[in-house]
Amino acid sequence: MSHPRKDIDTLIHSPVRFSLLAALRNLEDVDFRFLADLLEVSDSTLSQALTVLSEADLVSVRKEAVGRRTRTWVRITKVGREAFEQHLATLQAIVEAGTQTSRGEEKPDDTPAPA
Amino acid sequence: MPDKKFSVDDATRLVAVGEKAEADARRAVRWFRVFVVMQAVYALAFTVSIDVAGVDYWKAFAPFLLVTLCIWMIALQHRQSAPRHGLRNMGIAVATWFALYTLMLDPALQLFSASSPWWWVLAGMVSVTPILACVFASSRR
Numbered sequence: 001m002s003h004p005r006k007d008i009d010t011l012i013h014s015p016v017r018f019s020l021l022a023a024l025r026n027l028e029d030v031d032f033r034f035l036a037d038l039l040e041v042s043d044s045t046l047s048q049a050l051t052v053l054s055e056a057d058l059v060s061v062r063k064e065a066v067g068r069r070t071r072t073w074v075r076i077t078k079v080g081r082e083a084f085e086q087h088l089a090t091l092q093a094i095v096e097a098g099t100q101t102s103r104g105e106e107k108p109d110d111t112p113a114p115a
Numbered sequence: 116m117p118d119k120k121f122s123v124d125d126a127t128r129l130v131a132v133g134e135k136a137e138a139d140a141r142r143a144v145r146w147f148r149v150f151v152v153m154q155a156v157y158a159l160a161f162t163v164s165i166d167v168a169g170v171d172y173w174k175a176f177a178p179f180l181l182v183t184l185c186i187w188m189i190a191l192q193h194r195q196s197a198p199r200h201g202l203r204n205m206g207i208a209v210a211t212w213f214a215l216y217t218l219m220l221d222p223a224l225q226l227f228s229a230s231s232p233w234w235w236v237l238a239g240m241v242s243v244t245p246i247l248a249c250v251f252a253s254s255r256r
Contacts, residue, residue, distance in 0.1 A: 015129065018133055022136040025137055028252045028255065029198065034196045037195075038136070038140055038143060088130065088133060091133075095127050098127075
């Protein structure tokens with residue numbers, strides 16, 4: 001059985017992209033501005049992350065004209081939700097594997113002392 | 116994929132980051148449901164106060180209008196975190212509630228000389244259902 005780190009999805013492994021998908025996971029269409037404020041990232045950083053994720057069909061980005069302004073709505077896709085959950089499971093498996101290893105190292109040495 | 120260093124601490128940290136982002140997002144949009152329920156409750160209270168409690172129309176309308184304006188002002192301040200078409204649908208729902216109750220249900224009950232106050236309570240509850248429907252994401256698709 002291979003180590004879980006080999007299942008890491010490099011596309012969503014970045015903290016910004018991972019947080020973005022985590023935030024979108026249980027929401028409907030979300031406003032771009034709201035996302036930038038929530039994740040505490042600049043517009044350009046968020047825009048880059050959305051471009052990468054939308055090209056991989058993990059999120060859908062929709063622009064809507066509201067008067068003279070354009071509002072951008074972001075939604076996670078079904079593929080994106082599955083990819084995120086898979087990646088989250090991988091991370092949790094890594095944590096679990098690490099916890100088991102450290103428990104094995106902490107186990108007291110119960111071999112009898114030499115006479 | 117190059118085998119970069121990725122420790123258990125990094126994984127733990129990333130999981131925590133994801134959980135925080137998810138929790139923050141949920142918390143930030145929770146206000147919309149509260150807004151919808153408050154609007155529905157006040158709408159129902161308005162109709163019940165007039166037709167069941169017998170309060171003067173304008174004496175009931177004034178506090179209802181004041182509360183409605185207040186919660187809408189707060190909603191507009193947080194509109195960036197409102198669901199797409201959420202506020203628009205709420206506006207339509209409030210107008211529908213008003214028309215449904217004032218122009219259809221209330222006259223119908225008077226026409227049929229409904230005597231029990233429960234009919235007006237039922238009419239009030241039926242007429243706020245368009246507002247309550249705004250809680251559900253399916254109302255915006």
